[in-house]
Amino acid sequence: MNSKKIFYWFLAFITLFVIPSALMYLILTEKVSLVDMPPVGLFALKLYMAVDYVVLVLLVFAWIKR
Numbered sequence: 001m002n003s004k005k006i007f008y009w010f011l012a013f014i015t016l017f018v019i020p021s022a023l024m025y026l027i028l029t030e031k032v033s034l035v036d037m038p039p040v041g042l043f044a045l046k047l048y049m050a051v052d053y054v055v056l057v058l059l060v061f062a063w064i065k066r
Helices: 003-028 039-065
Strands: none
16 A cells, blocks of 8 residues: 555545544533524534535445445
């Protein structure tokens, strides 16, 4: 693997696993309140999670197909 491909996989790992798990941890430990969040923030969070799950499914599908 060349360094560019490793860097892309590292960015994908951060985007698809680290950020969502950190968000879920903060929500579950009630350090981030979904009740007091403005509607735009809640929409942005839901949009990010939806895009994240779609990209994750596509990556898993491409990995299985390969």
